[in-house]
Structures are given as structure tokens and as C-alpha cells.
Amino acid sequence: MESLEALVAHIQGLSGSPEELAHLHSLLKQADGEPLRAHAAALVPFLAHLSPETHSLGYLYLLEACATSSSNLSDFGGGDFLVTIGGFLTACSADQIRLAPDKFLNVCRVLKDQVMQLNMPIRGIAPLRAAVPKIQSSPEQLTPVHADYLILCLLAKQYKAGLSVLEGDIFEVDQPKDLFLYCYYGGMIYVGLKKFPKALELLHNAVTAPMSSLNAIAVEAYKKYILVSLIVNGQVPPFPKYTSISAQRSMRNHAQIYAELSTSYSNGSKTDLETFIQSNSAAFQSDNNLGLVKQVLSSMYKRNIQRLTQTYLTLSLEDIARSVQLETPRDAEMHVLRMIEDGEIHASINQKDGMVSFHEDPEQYKSVEMVEHIDTSIHRLTALSKKLASIDQNMSCDTAYLMTGRDRGRFDYDDFDSVPHKYF
Template identity: 45%
Template sequence: MGTLEALVAQITALSGDADLPGLQSSLKSAAQDNVMRASAGGLLAAVAALDAAAHSLGCLYLLEAKARTANAQQGDRDFLESACTFLPACTPRQVRMAPEKFVSLCRAVKAHCLVLDAPKRGVAPLRAAVAALCPSTDHLSPIHADFFQLCLLSKCYSAAGPVLDADVYTVDPAKTAVTPTDVLLYCYYGGLLEIGRRRYAHALELLLTALTAPTMVPNAITAACAKKYMLVSLIHSGAVPQLPKYAAPVVSRMFKSECAPYAELAKLCGQDKSPAELSAFAVGKQADFEQDGNMGLVGLAIEGHAKRQIQKLTQTYLTLSLADIAQQAGLGGPAEAEVAVLRMIDAGEVHARISERDGMIRFSEEDEAYHSEATTTALESLIARTVELAGRLQTFDMAVSSDRAYLTKTELKGQRSKESGDPSGSGAEQLGGL
């Protein structure tokens, strides 16, 4: 049986580009795995003796082996520090040779951060791990969701900004070991982060992606996304849109069975109930909302409903008293109306001035300079992204159209339709059956 010292020597000798495949075959062998398990106490010292950048593949196997023996129930600070030092320093080309091992190591880092109540410790290392594992920023990996979760728990919303802002198009299990559950968790945690950043439009986009993902059975992640989606829709626009037709039937049924209190709140908002009435309803369903951890979002939905009532008044009146606003928007009185209007002015949601002398509000038109340099830059960026996305869609369409399995299934379904005399088995319905 070999020794840990011999294994370290082998890692040092075979970490050149030409020797990496042979090193990986050796590290994957049962014999070397037995050596690492038997020498668990010396694995961190072995990692410390290696260069994280030059010997990334070997360090990865040693650290992942240590993760399997570390006490995940109590947490291992020494392991956590060693892994958090390795992740930002590792060489992407080497760790991408063993994506499953790399994901396993990152999952262990997250687990130890949670047990040790130190989620912030893992934020920067996992952000570096996302970049190391993914061939490009548009690839999705299992580490995305773990990174987002640590950002949420540590309230480091800004740290997740660059990763959230990247457009993700590619899901490649062979390169990143991503699974369907990872996709759902990416959408869920990413949506929560965007809610925290008050970027409701992108939050809705992420949550809707989870809700329209193909599925045959209900699951807890989709149910949680559905509830968040309904509340964020109320906050953002005051109404919950219908799910697209391509959403799975099980998700549509979930909206009725799992989200009844949320659907009722949406119905009350659509009936222009006063904030007081909505608050009374929320109090009655408080146990349901708190169990889901959504009471804060319910409060924001009710607050958003009051804001929209005020915005409607700006479309009708040029001048209005605080008392009239309080009455027509269903607020508690002039003082509450003044606070609400001031917040909306600060947020740029209305343009108005409040007269302290007579308590009157004078609304004005938005003065937006669309010819500004910033607007031109934003428009050019949007056009460039649209062109890029169109190119990706065209490439994907060509790949699907020439896929042998797709063509075979389409042809067989067309033949069965002809044999049965049913002309509906062609065209769009054929696509829907795939």
C-alpha cells in the first residue's frame, strides 16, 4: 500500500499539462482513495505543502477526501480555512477535469460555513469557484445556488451582483455537473437576492423560469417559487399574470392548491380594497404567511397597492390635499399620506411638491432626458445583448432541427397521425409532445 508522502510526490511530478490525464487516472484509483482515507489526519498538511495553482487537481482530490472525513455536524475550521484558501487560487483548467469533485468540495465548504455560523466566510471563495468551474459566464453550475445561499444568509447582496447580472444560457452537466434541482435552486435563491436588491423585474424572470421548467410531480422548491412569484408580482405591478401555456399542468394546479391565501390576496388587490382591509386579511392569514417566511413580502405588496392608488390620483389631479389622498387611497390620515408621498418622491415613483403651509400636493410631469449619453449607452447595450441572444437562439434551433432523436420522434409521430387519420399531430402540437 502506498503512502501519503508518495502520493504528494506523484502529484508534484505529474502536474504538468501533458501528465494531468495520467495523474487523474491515478487519483481516481481505489488504491489512492484508500491512501487518502487512511491518512485523513495528514491531508491538510499535504495540501499546505503543495502549490494551489500548480497542483490544483491533486489539491482538489486531497481536500475532497478530507471533506468526506471532516465532522460536518460540528464543523472543521481548519478544513474550511484550507478549502477557502484553495478555491480562489486554483487553476480552472485543472479543476474542470473533475467537476463532480469540485462541486462536492464547494458543497462541503458551504455546509461547514453554515454549521460554524460563518456564511460570510464562504462568499468570496464560492464566487471564485463559480468562475473557476464554468467555461464562460453564461454557464450554470451547482455552485451558483450555494453561493447565492451564502450571500443571502450573510446579507451580502452586492457580492452576488456580478453573477446575477450575467445572462445564463448554457446548462451542460458534462462540464459543470449541474442537475435539474440545481437549476431550480439557482432560480429560487437568485430570485430572493434580486428581491433583496429591489430588482423585482429580474426576480420575476428567475422565478418564472423555475415555474415553467419541465416537471411531472410537485416539489417544495417550485411551490416556494410560486408563492414568491405571486407576491413579487403584486409588489411590482399589482396583479398576478397567468402562467404561460407551456408551464406544466402540475404547476398550474399548485397555484390553486398550495397558494390559496396568496391567490386570495391577489384577488383583493384586484378589487381595489383599501390598505386597511388588505392588512386585516394579512393578519387573518398571518400563520400561513409566516410559515412560508413571506410576511415581509406581504407587507410590501400591501404598501405597493397603496402606492398605485396614489399614482392613479396623479393621472387625474394636478393638485390634491393630503387629506383627500388619505381618503381616496385608504390611508390612515394626512400624516400617513405625507409619509407615503415623500417616500414615493424619493424613489422617483411620482413627481410632486408638498406645500407645508396648506398641506397641498402639486403633481408635475416627469422630466426625463431621453437624449442623454447614459440613455444612448444603455440602448446600445440592450441592442447588442438582443443581437447576441438572437444568434444563440438561431444556433440552438439549428442544433435541435438536425438532432437525430428529434427528427426520429417527429417522423414517428407524424406517421402515427397519418395512420389514425388525425391531422392534429403535426406542426406545433408535435413540438409540444417532445
């Protein structure tokens, strides 16, 4: 390998035109691997002579050699080196780093791992948020950085930050594991924001995604899917017909206690459900789902109040408290007010006599705002239909897809790392 000084000089002089970058890339490949990692400790000072933005490709090669040569970044300045990585991910040129995507992903992964080890996940959020669009070939592509970013948002309890990668449409997936983790962590982000319908949508995708055999991520997603289904709908819907039969059976076997919880919930008795939860709290705590289970218990009050609206036109707060097993009429009033605010029931409370009057849905679907909302939804669905038709056409001509079933590898339960569900 030529001297580090000569290599840095090449990086400085060949980071302009595409032709120069192609030549530089060839030189960097020759120096890559053990020769470069052998000099990892000496590389850090040379980074100061390079611009993360102008010399992104060369900077990436040197940075990745440092970052992956040792599990202890204190060898390279510790926190200062993390700042260097974060600055690079934020400032680098997307066009250049896409020439070496695997190295860029390695650097992102090192940053994620290190901030988790330091118990400072918030330090990795901004750099990885900047990294996501830079490594994407299109805004619709799912990358491994998506899941790394989402887990840092979960650890730091910065749930709203996670929305930056969750609100777009995903149509391109390279690795199944990326999709499962994206849906699982995304579902947890929405649970943290108490946006349960959106959480249910992502968890549903994780549970029903094509899988030749069960994986650990789908199992953990299924447990939360049952709980969120109860909160949103009061019941767990059957699996869609396209879901793998063997996966269905295996998920049920791994989540038997959650199925029993669903059965207890459907009986409508708050006392029985509370007893069941107390008896099995250790198992729910072991899965780190006890907090979500308690929200299921709380949702039973809401579900039982909704049932009352189907039977009565007016009812006293005292009667509501007695019917749904709340301790006081004041507790019933707080639940009713919260449900009215959330649009879950339509009612009014007469404070003078403590009576609740239940009403029909006042929405007539003819306001300007509603018409605009419907129009926007129609346009989005039309665009989505065209996109799906295009994807279907491309898949029907893809020889790799047509070979599915003969040459595709299988994914076993242990192929997926243990899911760090303890973070929620």
C-alpha cells in the first residue's frame, strides 16, 4: 500500500468529476481491507485534512477503517470521534457515499452501537436522520438505517422524531429483516405517541408479511398486535387469508397468554380481566408489555361506555360508573369527557343533574374541509394504485421473482437477532 500521505493527496485531488471519483474509488479499493485497518490509529489525524462534504468518498474509506477496526472508540478519541462520525453523516455528499454504500452502513451502525453502549441514544438521532435520505436510492426505499434510527428514537423517548421516517410510503425492500424491524419499531413509536390505529397498521404488516418460517421479530410484534387490537377495536381480528398458515400457528403458540387475555377481555368483566392480569403480571413484565397491558385494562372502560351508547339515549354518571365498574361518578365523567374530546362518542353532560345524553354522529360529510379531505384521499389512493400496478408489472417480468421457491433461501427463527423489546 502506498503511504497514507499519498493516499490523502489522491483523495484531495480526485474528488471532483465523476471520472476522477471513479479513479479514486479504484485506488481506495486497492488500499482497503487489512492494509488500511492496520494503520487505523494513524488515520484519525489525516481526517482533519479532508472535508466531509468535498472529499466524502475518501473520507468514508478512512473513517470506516477506523470505526470498524476496534470495538473501543476511545482508541480514537472516544466522544470526539463520535462527533467526527456525526459530522460526517450530516455533511457528506450523497452522490459520493452511494459509491460505497456498505461502508456507509457500517459507519452508521457503529454510531448506533456506540451511543447505545454509552446510554446516550439521543446523540445518534440527528446524524442518522440525515443519513437516511443520503443512502436511499429513492424516497420509497427501506434501508437498514431506518431501523437503527427508530430504535434510537425509542431509547431516547423521542417518539415524534421517529415520524420523519415513518410518514412516507415504502415500496422497495432489500432485506426482510429491515422490513420486520421497521414495522416493529415503528409500531412502538406510534404506541408511545398513543396513535394506536397507526401502531396497529405497522404491527399488522410485521405479523402478516411473507415469511417461510417464523422469526423472533414477528413473535414480539404479534404480542403487541393483540394488545393494540384490543385497545383500538376491542377484539383481535382473524389473520388475513394470505398469511402463512404455519406462521399463524407458531405465533399463536408463542403468544398463548395474550390470546387468553383477549378472551378474558371479550367477556367484558373488568374484575375478571384485572384478576387475569395480576395472575400473569410476571409473564407480561418479562416481555416488557405490562405497561401496554394496563392500557388494555383501561380501554375496557371506554369499550363498555361505548356499548352503553348503543342501548341508552340518556344515562346518569352514577349509572355509568356502576355499569362499567368505575369507583365514582367523577371517574365516569372524566372518561366520558376524554372520549368526547377524542371523538370516540358523541355526547353532552348536564353538570346540574349529572346526566349524560348520547347523540348521533353530527358529521354530515358536506363541509369544505371534509370534501377537501376526501379529495386528497382519492388522489393519494389513485397514485398508490398506479404505483402498485407498476410494481406488479415489474415483478411479473423479474426472473429472480419468478424463480422464487426454487433458489430463494429460507429464514429461520434464529436468523433474526433477539428483538430488544425491553426498550419500551
